[in-house]
Amino acid sequence: MDIRYSANQRDFKRYTTEEIRQEFLIENLYREDEVVAVYSHVDRMVTLGCMPVNETVSIDKGIDCWKNFGTHYFLERREIGVFNIGGPGEITADETSYPMGFEDCLYVTMKTQKVTFKSNNPQKPAKFYMVSAPAHKPCKTTFISIADANKRPVGSSETSNKRVINQFIHPDVLETCQLSMGLTCLNSGSVWNTMPAHTHERRMEVYTYFNIPKGNVVFHMMGEGKETRHIVMQNEQAVISPSWSIHAGCGTTNYHFIWAMGGENKAFDDMDEIPIQEMR
Ligand SMILES: O=C(O)C(=O)C[C@H](O)C(=O)CO
């Protein structure tokens, strides 16, 4: 498994472009019939991708659970949120199967012993994007469609940031141990997310950008508010944001992204906003 040890904000100031990318950027998440996993020591969050094509793929394929987690199976002491950003597919969690369309989400509780992924059509495979956090008690495995998500329309077309924050794995929708996840959709003509930017010292966050049309990119902003850097991100890549880092982006077009958080609390509005004019 790709393991990322945490970086601090003082050393980060001296990182080169390449060092920033090696530390925080997650590429190539979707390899045919594989599970790709990146373990971050920031709040011990694991980011995964699975693109089943010809096989039914188990969540622990290629992962040594005992070596990496000291457990007998992946979700023995973890919970996970899964979004499908590809063609139609299915997830089976122990004995129950969940059909998964584009942008559907499944929260799978701790203590689920078997989780498998498959695609309905190998020509249009499902792409399961997942973030897993350590958990302390079982909750309820829950399917959440975009219609079930809590909707927060924000921004405006005048400031090029009109978008809807869809809160899927959120205290108003279902109970979890520490995981929160959602999907933000930018309107056509809007390119900025999360500006004014914020940090939340109490939680880390992982973003994955998708639905970026060919030939376009998102400039993802990170670092402390007064010492910002950027990572140029391609479609379907993810980026780790430690608690000290802002996480905002500006695309060359509109796009969708999934955010995932874990840490001390699940209070979505617990954010330390940084006035734009104070940013450097
Ligand atoms: O578009 C946005 O703004 C977001 O989606 C922000 C994230 O939800 C976030 O950073 C939550 O802390």
Ligand SMILES: [Zn+2]
């Ligand atoms: Zn945030």
